[in-house]
Amino acid sequence: MxxxxxxxxxxxxxxxxxxxxxxxxxxxxxxxxxxxxxxxxxxxxxxxxxxxxxxxxxxxxxxxxxxxxxGGPEARVVNQVALRAGSLQDLRDMLAILENEAEVSQIDPINHGNAWSLYFRDPEGNRIEVFVDSPWYVEQPLIEPLDLSQSDDEIHDRTRSAYGGSPTFRPAEEWRAEFGEKLRAAGLPV
Structure with missing residues (x-):
């Protein structure tokens, strides 16, 4: 057996x-x-x-x-490392720091709908993401440029207008509760 x-x-x-x-x-x-x-x-x-x-x-x-x-910088062994920040202002501050780093490359602010992210490559080409959760969930993957020169309200408004029409767009807390139920149903601790 x-x-x-x-x-x-x-x-x-x-x-x-x-x-x-x-x-x-x-x-x-x-x-x-x-x-x-x-x-x-x-x-x-x-x-x-x-x-x-x-x-x-x-x-x-x-x-x-x-x-x-x-191997050289083109030999990628990790897709990315993601670090959670506390606010959009943290992303703006991080962007200012990174723009003054000669060995940082591929700085790319992105709006994912469920998060606002700042991607970049460290001095050896590893991809790093610093992100802030948005208050919404929307099915992934979604990628739109993020303009960090905008105010928090403008970024929130842009996110709602870009993704609010999706049938999956909803408050993140609703999605977390639903996902928690799926985990509980599978016998996993929540």
């Missing part, structure tokens, strides 16, 4: 991401100075220097940087 294979643990959630890097000191300096992370530990792991970074006292590390990246 075949053995039953259990499903994944019910309480899995995102914890951290690790990047292999070419130049560890340069990348640590970028993530601490530009994105405000703090080094929590550093050392040697499997023969390579490694540094642990966090911005949350409940998380020892949210990002790991480890020497050992091979």
């Amino acid at each position: 075949p053995q039953s294979i259990p499903g994944p643990p019910a309480n899995l959630s995102f914890s951290h991401v690790g990047f292999y890097v070419h130049d560890l000191p340069k990348m640590e300096e970028f993530y601490t100075r530009v994105l405000g992370f703090f080094a929590t530990d550093r050392g040697i792991a499997r023969g390579a220097p490694i540094v642990f970074l966090s911005r949350d006292p409940k998380e020892h590390h949210q990002i790991i940087l480890a020497e050992g990246r091979t």
